[in-house]
Amino acid sequence: xxxxxxxxxxxxxxxxxxxxxxxxxxxxxxxLFLSSLLIVSLVVWIAWRLWYQSTLSRHQFGWAFIxxxxxxxxxxxxxxFQAWPSIYGSLITSVIALIxxxxxxxxxxIFLAELAxxxxxxxxxxMIEMLAAVPSVVYGLWGIYVFLPLIVVPIGxxxxxxxxxxxxxTTFFGGPMPVSGLSRFGAALILTIMITPTITAVSRxxxxxxxxxxxxxxxxxxxxxxxxxxxxxxxxGLSGILGAVILGFGRAIGETMAVTMVIGNTTGGGYSILxxxxxxxxxxxxxxxxxxxxxxxxxxxxxxxxLFVTTLLLNAIARWLVWNVNHRTMGR
Amino acid sequence: xxxGLFAQVNLPKVYRxxxxxxxxxxxxxxxALFLAIVPLIWIIVYVLIKGGHYINxxxxxxxxxxxxxxxxxxxxAIEGSFIMVIIASIFAxxxxxxxxxxxxxxxxxxLSDTVRFSxxxxxxxxxxxxxxxxxxxxxxxxxxxxxxxxxxVLALIMLxxxxxxxxxxxxxxxxxxxxGALALGAPEWKTALxxxxxxxxxGVLTGIMLSVARAAGETAPLLFTALxxxxxxxxxxxxxxxxxHQSVINIIGQILSQPADALxxxxxxxxxxxxPERVKQAWAVALVLMLFVLTLNITARVWLAKxxxxxxx
Numbered sequence: 136x137x138x139x140x141x142x143x144x145x146x147x148x149x150x151x152x153x154x155x156x157x158x159x160x161x162x163x164x165x166x167l168f169l170s171s172l173l174i175v176s177l178v179v180w181i182a183w184r185l186w187y188q189s190t191l192s193r194h195q196f197g198w199a200f201i202x203x204x205x206x207x208x209x210x211x212x213x214x215x216f217q218a219w220p221s222i223y224g225s226l227i228t229s230v231i232a233l234i235x236x237x238x239x240x241x242x243x244x245i246f247l248a249e250l251a252x253x254x255x256x257x258x259x260x261x262m263i264e265m266l267a268a269v270p271s272v273v274y275g276l277w278g279i280y281v282f283l284p285l286i287v288v289p290i291g292x293x294x295x296x297x298x299x300x301x302x303x304x305t306t307f308f309g310g311p312m313p314v315s316g317l318s319r320f321g322a323a324l325i326l327t328i329m330i331t332p333t334i335t336a337v338s339r340x341x342x343x344x345x346x347x348x349x350x351x352x353x354x355x356x357x358x359x360x361x362x363x364x365x366x367x368x369x370x371x372g373l374s375g376i377l378g379a380v381i382l383g384f385g386r387a388i389g390e391t392m393a394v395t396m397v398i399g400n401t402t403g404g405g406y407s408i409l410x411x412x413x414x415x416x417x418x419x420x421x422x423x424x425x426x427x428x429x430x431x432x433x434x435x436x437x438x439x440x441x442l443f444v445t446t447l448l449l450n451a452i453a454r455w456l457v458w459n460v461n462h463r464t465m466g467r
Numbered sequence: 468x469x470x471g472l473f474a475q476v477n478l479p480k481v482y483r484x485x486x487x488x489x490x491x492x493x494x495x496x497x498x499a500l501f502l503a504i505v506p507l508i509w510i511i512v513y514v515l516i517k518g519g520h521y522i523n524x525x526x527x528x529x530x531x532x533x534x535x536x537x538x539x540x541x542x543x544a545i546e547g548s549f550i551m552v553i554i555a556s557i558f559a560x561x562x563x564x565x566x567x568x569x570x571x572x573x574x575x576x577x578l579s580d581t582v583r584f585s586x587x588x589x590x591x592x593x594x595x596x597x598x599x600x601x602x603x604x605x606x607x608x609x610x611x612x613x614x615x616x617x618x619x620v621l622a623l624i625m626l627x628x629x630x631x632x633x634x635x636x637x638x639x640x641x642x643x644x645x646x647g648a649l650a651l652g653a654p655e656w657k658t659a660l661x662x663x664x665x666x667x668x669x670g671v672l673t674g675i676m677l678s679v680a681r682a683a684g685e686t687a688p689l690l691f692t693a694l695x696x697x698x699x700x701x702x703x704x705x706x707x708x709x710x711x712h713q714s715v716i717n718i719i720g721q722i723l724s725q726p727a728d729a730l731x732x733x734x735x736x737x738x739x740x741x742x743p744e745r746v747k748q749a750w751a752v753a754l755v756l757m758l759f760v761l762t763l764n765i766t767a768r769v770w771l772a773k774x775x776x777x778x779x780x
Contacts, residue, residue: 163656169564171578174626175585182591182723183601242499250493261768266507268764270684272731273753276738277510280746328506335503359489382591391591391687393682402740416595416687423599424691442594450591450708454584 176313182447185440191433192216200434200440209402209418211427216434218441220402224412225442228319228394229387231408232326237380239327240334245364247335248342267332268325275396278325283316283397291320291409299409312409317399320408325397326387334383341375342368378456385449391416415442511757518754521747531697535742541752545697547614547727548683550701551693554618554723555682559625560675564663567633568659570713574576582630590627597623598688606692614727617693625678632674669774673767680763684756696734701771730756 155161192200199205200218207217243263251259295310312318345368353363369376399411400421413421415438426432470614525540530599532539570579601620640663648658664671689695701722709719730752737749 150600158654160655163654163659167565167569167572168578170562171569171582174564174582174589174630175578176565177623177626178585178588178592180604181596184600185596188599223546239499239503242496243503246496246500250496257772262504262507264768265761265764266503268680268684268760269510270686270731270756270760271686272686272734272738273510273757275747276734276753279738281509281513282506319557326661331503359485361489362485365492385591389591389595391593391595392731396735396738408738416593419595419599420687422692424604424694435598436603439596443596446591446593446596447588449617450588451584454587464615464718 147366169395182321182443185436185443189433189440190439191430192437195430196434196437200437207402211422211431213428214428216431218415218434219405221413221415221438222320222441223406223416224319224398224404225388225414227406227408227414228323228326228398228414229384230388231320231323232330233380233384234382235323235327236331236334240331240379240383241338241369241376243331243335244339244342248339249360249368251366263335264333266328267336271329271390271392272396274325274329274393278393282325283321287318287321287324288312288314288316290324291316291318294320295409306406307408309407310403310409313399313411315399317397317411318409319398319404319412322394322398322414323408325358326390326395330383330386333386337379337382337457338372338376341372341379341457343413344375344460345371366376372460374456375460378453378460381449381453381456385446385453388414388449389416389446391420395420415439470625485659504575511761513663514750514753514757517747517750518752522752522754526748526751530700534745537744541730541733541748541750541755544730544733544752545727545755546701547617547693547699547732548729550614550722551618551689551729552679552683554615555621555625556675556679558619558622559678560629562665563626563629564633564664564671567637568663570630570634571637571663572655573763586630589623590631592689594624594685595687595690598690598692601688601692609724611724612692612694612726613724614693614699615723616743617727617729618723619687620688620692624688625682626680628678628681629674632677633671635668636670637663638673639670640666660762668736670771672758673771673774676763676767683729683763684731684760686729686735689729689732693729693732694726695728695732697728699725699727706750730759 158395196216200216201222202217203219203223205217205219207219208215209217209220247256247259247263282347291312294308295312298304298308299310301308312320349367349371350363354360358366394414395417398414398417400413400417401411402413402418404410404412419435419439419442423432423435426435474523490715525538527545528542529538529540529541530543531541566582570582573579597620601616601623605616605619609616644666645658645664648662649655653662704722704725705718708721713721734752734756737745737752
């Protein structure tokens, strides 16, 4: 009785809070909800913050900042900035890396999903995952001291002597390559190695998600294993594989350290892949800490915005494509 | 009848070509795999040899000497990496686990779909952009680079990895366990923390290990948040703090507000210096980093595979 009176004597709000906190479930649910909101708002926050920080540069340069048709100049001393050379560097290195990585990754994915005996799959999968786990700087270090002189320079010389001599192609393949091998081509080759595991892993999963009946039907019709893979499985999983490729593209565009170490970091270089250049990520990595003026920093952040938007779009498209395949195969 | 059979065997041109194509293309896929593994082995072996030649105990327990002189170590980077990964774990793991619990408890709401989508997007944001964000949000208001800023950006890198793996693992917990606990009258939070989390603990832990491996190997976001600091030494701060009777919180604050170095950051700087000694040290750092990251990765994945096969059984 005394106890009850004590409760009654407590103020109303106190009891209300006590009721609200009963079992602690509401706190728990609120925590879950808040954490989820936090994750969602982070993406928005990153976008807004970068957009806000790049105001200075956006107002100063407008759309000409990313236009390919404006004469480019990147001159911190004169406060003149134009991002096209680095955007071009990102695009060309990523596209070359994709062209080289697609056949490799598809081949590996096919091998892992269709051919490899069951006992060999886990170790092979581990190895592909290891390839993705090696830190980017280690790739860069290996790139500078081993990969560039031993692999990239000889190939670059051959390209300069063959494709570089053809009149129409000189713009893109004109040599000579720097002796060190620091070039867009070197960056593209390193990127190829780095994005192969990404594309492989996703397209392997896509292949594994295809119903067994598809394979059996094709084989029963007398198709060889390769014909089954090429004419049945790949068309079936095409949108997923496309998603994997786009995912790889996003990875390649955003890759920073290894590229910064092997691309040579200059704003010149014209359009030739054998010359050193910049990518969007590498120009930020290389110049931001030593930005000389507010406008310089702001311009670099605007490049960051371009990079962010590009990868965001690529990722959204890729996820949608992969999700589409998984959804379709699950529905059946 | 026999003629027909022979006719089939005698369709040689088409059949042989198809078989040849089959073998050739399947062979190519094997070669592709081989060619992808070559750089992996090459990197690992090369780093082991180059780094192994240099590495010694001094390398782990000394600060760097001035450029161009012999000897010195990377204690600053090891301590910096350690501190920043711990800060990152503190910031990343609790919200990530809570978000994962949300995804498992309410799998099909609008918010949970949005969370999954944002997690994927967050995982795809280039690490350099996350670094810019960290700079704008922490370094600019604080007006100085710090270990804290480095830890926070690493937390952003870890978040999506932990959420994804934790969700996967929590989903594998049999729903009977959860329902049983709820039926006994346990509140939701007790069920989650005392029943589901222990049941999924191994899996969640492997996810955390993978994310730590990822964060420990990242350089780009640290470039303009942690910046680098050749004199970062926890021991000195603690010693000085105790000598001048500062509180524990004060000492920790002092450590966190210093610019810090990390192993990958040191590797990046050393690799580009003209002194052969520094380049040798860069290889040694690469060795330490690779051993750490790959060991964590392999352990986590092997553990995970075992656990998954046990659950399926």
